[in-house]
Amino acid sequence: MTVESVFPMLEPLLPRVSKPVQYVGGELNATVKDWDAAAVRWALMYPDAYEVGVPNQGVMILYEILNELPDVLAERTYAVWPDLEALMREHGVPQFTVDGHRPLAAFDLMGISFATELGYTNMLTALDLGGIPLHSVDRTDEHPIVVSGGHAAFNPEPIADFIDCAVLGDGEEAVLEITDIVRAWKAEGCPGGRDEVLTRLAETGGVYVPRFYDVEYLPDGRIQRVVPNRERVPYRVFKRTTMDLDAWPYPKQPLVPLAESVHERMSVEIFRGCTRGCRFCQAGMITRPVRERSIEGIGAMVQRGLEATGFEEVGLLSLSSADHSEIAEITKGLADRYEGTNTGLSLPSTRVDAFNVDLANELSRGGRRSGLTFAPEGGSERLRRVINKMVSEEDLIRTVSTAFANGWRQVKLYFMCGLPTETDEDVLQIAEMAKNVIRAGREVSGRKDIRCTISIGGFVPKPHTPFQWASQCDPDTVDSRLAKLRAAINSDRSLGRNIGMRYHDGKPSLIEGLLSRGDRRIGKVIERVWREGGRFDGWSEHFSYYRWVNAAEAELPAFGVDLAWFTTREREELEVLPWEHLDSGLDKEWLWADWQDALDEREQDDCRWTPCFDCGVCPAMGTDIEVGPTGRTLLPLTPVGGGSPVRNPSLSTLTN
Numbered sequence: 001m002t003v004e005s006v007f008p009m010l011e012p013l014l015p016r017v018s019k020p021v022q023y024v025g026g027e028l029n030a031t032v033k034d035w036d037a038a039a040v041r042w043a044l045m046y047p048d049a050y051e052v053g054v055p056n057q058g059v060m061i062l063y064e065i066l067n068e069l070p071d072v073l074a075e076r077t078y079a080v081w082p083d084l085e086a087l088m089r090e091h092g093v094p095q096f097t098v099d100g101h102r103p104l105a106a107f108d109l110m111g112i113s114f115a116t117e118l119g120y121t122n123m124l125t126a127l128d129l130g131g132i133p134l135h136s137v138d139r140t141d142e143h144p145i146v147v148s149g150g151h152a153a154f155n156p157e158p159i160a161d162f163i164d165c166a167v168l169g170d171g172e173e174a175v176l177e178i179t180d181i182v183r184a185w186k187a188e189g190c191p192g193g194r195d196e197v198l199t200r201l202a203e204t205g206g207v208y209v210p211r212f213y214d215v216e217y218l219p220d221g222r223i224q225r226v227v228p229n230r231e232r233v234p235y236r237v238f239k240r241t242t243m244d245l246d247a248w249p250y251p252k253q254p255l256v257p258l259a260e261s262v263h264e265r266m267s268v269e270i271f272r273g274c275t276r277g278c279r280f281c282q283a284g285m286i287t288r289p290v291r292e293r294s295i296e297g298i299g300a301m302v303q304r305g306l307e308a309t310g311f312e313e314v315g316l317l318s319l320s321s322a323d324h325s326e327i328a329e330i331t332k333g334l335a336d337r338y339e340g341t342n343t344g345l346s347l348p349s350t351r352v353d354a355f356n357v358d359l360a361n362e363l364s365r366g367g368r369r370s371g372l373t374f375a376p377e378g379g380s381e382r383l384r385r386v387i388n389k390m391v392s393e394e395d396l397i398r399t400v401s402t403a404f405a406n407g408w409r410q411v412k413l414y415f416m417c418g419l420p421t422e423t424d425e426d427v428l429q430i431a432e433m434a435k436n437v438i439r440a441g442r443e444v445s446g447r448k449d450i451r452c453t454i455s456i457g458g459f460v461p462k463p464h465t466p467f468q469w470a471s472q473c474d475p476d477t478v479d480s481r482l483a484k485l486r487a488a489i490n491s492d493r494s495l496g497r498n499i500g501m502r503y504h505d506g507k508p509s510l511i512e513g514l515l516s517r518g519d520r521r522i523g524k525v526i527e528r529v530w531r532e533g534g535r536f537d538g539w540s541e542h543f544s545y546y547r548w549v550n551a552a553e554a555e556l557p558a559f560g561v562d563l564a565w566f567t568t569r570e571r572e573e574l575e576v577l578p579w580e581h582l583d584s585g586l587d588k589e590w591l592w593a594d595w596q597d598a599l600d601e602r603e604q605d606d607c608r609w610t611p612c613f614d615c616g617v618c619p620a621m622g623t624d625i626e627v628g629p630t631g632r633t634l635l636p637l638t639p640v641g642g643g644s645p646v647r648n649p650s651l652s653t654l655t656n
């Protein structure tokens, strides 16, 4: 049955809302396929505003993979701002996709990718506006199957009531497998209804269907066990791992946003996974093992992507881009190839110890030298041993000195506050480090205009990391340490004025902590917050700490637990964690041993360069770490710029 576009209903509302262009679709490389010719139809949601969601690589990759299938259609939808939400409710306009402006409820599947837990309330808005029951148990065969994915939903228990299923890990192969199952089930006439299709998905072992598992609790509120409540459903659900990145060179045709977006560049993921072992880093832990894209594969993706988009900047993405075993050859090869064109390169994620100034020079060839960003994360050497961020202050000063000597004038340093075992003294060391950076810069450059900006975020303990057992620091302690740090910076009149400080208060981090390590009982809190107006919780101007605290106080006592129980309480070794039946591949005993090493301030090496230390991932996945160098080169090496340069290659900021 043909589904009509809702655009005629939407269009008259657009002049009355902010940034209406974000709702019209039609971007370069967007796809609108024939509805009737599709056997399976996906709506893919990034639960944030268009400007944040449109550059998201995960959604872009799945959108393209699915649309390449002749009988499958995929369209995108984003969170609508509260001004349009109010008008849509007033005029009865449902949540729609920006490609075909089709109503969300008409699709077979709705895939939602969460980069932050603070996007959960936006999912509820989309479901409600779409006319889809909020609770999965209330949905019928007529409603889309709601599938969550993304790093933030690696523990999907807090949203278990609202999703039908969750995919853990890489999505490329999982979406194809889910599509095959749904296609076959529809072709058979949907036997057994929604329950049957969800059972078929669950039986793959790689799709988690929360309603097929019962959670039993102990009298003190802890979990006793999580067990399947039917046959054909496995006890543990494994994460997906796409091993050969060269076989998945997506996006081939990146979307070019119509409205302003957070990243105006094309991105190529140069490797996936990280084994540096930073103990706070959930992304690093859950994406192991390391899988590199080949130098030829990267070159081909850059060339094709630039041709398809006209972007002037290429970002080489990963969790720690300078760690690619052939990064020097890649950056030199690309800098040579695009010399004299208007194409800039950037490494948006670089570690201080992997960074070298040759690399930065390559990236900034002929361009201006703006800022460099490093992330020591912890202010003191002791705290960096606890978090396993093996960066010495000496290394940092040596690196920034070389950068200042090469013409850079400012550096940005990222830190976290509220880390396990942290004291006021650890945080005050941040001021000393920043002052030493300025001193070093002044000395090597002979200039006074050296700047250092420190940016500080609140630490949130995450599932599937060694810190999953840790007590989260309370917001008052975080705020008081940050106040002391500011005072310490300002007390030095000469150096202090060249140091900028940016930070968020500790309150949003505590709520992120509640959502990260929560269990199914948190669903009630999320729903209450949403009913009381919670929208765009990742945006400071929309986030209300007190709305969350009040909702937790209203909903959690019935279960004998509270906000502090989920956040500032340290867990014991034998406690059953809410995500224990969800297998990231990491061995729980290894994680616990690494947590003990953290408390003993003992570091752990990177297994790319040392013998395997048995974190469990490789045997669990039946895989192995995949790193070069291959010794191959970027081909062809002929510069593509040819004639006269449009402008000098731009320097791009290196950020961690």
Ligand code: SF4
Pocket (backbone or CB within 6 Å): 275, 288, 289, 290, 607, 608, 612, 613, 614, 615, 616, 617, 618, 619, 624, 625
């Ligand atoms: S199993 Fe060994 S080689 Fe594989 S990621 Fe873990 S520590 Fe590294």
